[in-house]
Amino acid sequence: MKKLSPAKVKDVLPEGWRFSGKTLSRKFEFKDFKAAWKFMSKIAKKADATDHHPDWSNVYNKVMIKLSTHDVGGVTNKDIALAEYINKTAE
Amino acid sequence: MKKLSPAKVKDVLPEGWRFSGKTLSRKFEFKDFKAAWKFMSKIAKKADATDHHPDWSNVYNKVMIKLSTHDVGGVTNKDIALAEYINKTAE
Numbered sequence: 001m002k003k004l005s006p007a008k009v010k011d012v013l014p015e016g017w018r019f020s021g022k023t024l025s026r027k028f029e030f031k032d033f034k035a036a037w038k039f040m041s042k043i044a045k046k047a048d049a050t051d052h053h054p055d056w057s058n059v060y061n062k063v064m065i066k067l068s069t070h071d072v073g074g075v076t077n078k079d080i081a082l083a084e085y086i087n088k089t090a091e
Numbered sequence: 092m093k094k095l096s097p098a099k100v101k102d103v104l105p106e107g108w109r110f111s112g113k114t115l116s117r118k119f120e121f122k123d124f125k126a127a128w129k130f131m132s133k134i135a136k137k138a139d140a141t142d143h144h145p146d147w148s149n150v151y152n153k154v155m156i157k158l159s160t161h162d163v164g165g166v167t168n169k170d171i172a173l174a175e176y177i178n179k180t181a182e
Contacts, residue, residue: 057148
């Protein structure tokens with residue numbers, strides 16, 4: 001996995017995500033805790049299957065997610081793919 | 092639910108938890124993401140059942156939890172009970 005250049009990340013950045021230079025981040029808000037947890041559970045399953053995990057936090061109906069690839073100290077295609085999966089899951 | 096006095100909180104503080112004056116907090120570390128997620132899933136079920144939710148974050152095998160009762164701006168017996176449940180679950 002190669003670290004993507006900032007220009008490349010901006011080029012392929014999934015909708016709604018911010019790029020800080022080192023990480024992707026996005027906040028999600030749901031109806032209630034149950035809905036937020038259902039969303040997180042799907043992502044956890046995906047993370048486990050792909051061995052690529054989010055840094056995330058949850059307060060009731062809100063979920064804040066950060067993605068980066070620690071091994072390369074930046075954003076890779078793995079992060080882009082996970083961000084896209086997360087967007088699809090949130091719909 | 093009444094806010095507990097600081098003295099009372101210190102009196103009944105479950106093992107391993109810190110009391111900041113407004114919240115309880117504790118960090119947990121597991122073997123891997125799968126184990127951390129299993130732990131979180133049990134807590135989520137309890138939170139949903141009791142309608143009392145943690146503020147928490149997760150990075151791979153680490154889980155950081157904060158507990159407080161927003162309605163009263165402090166720590167109540169609900170937080171003590173949830174902290175005790177969390178400790179039992181982590182064992």
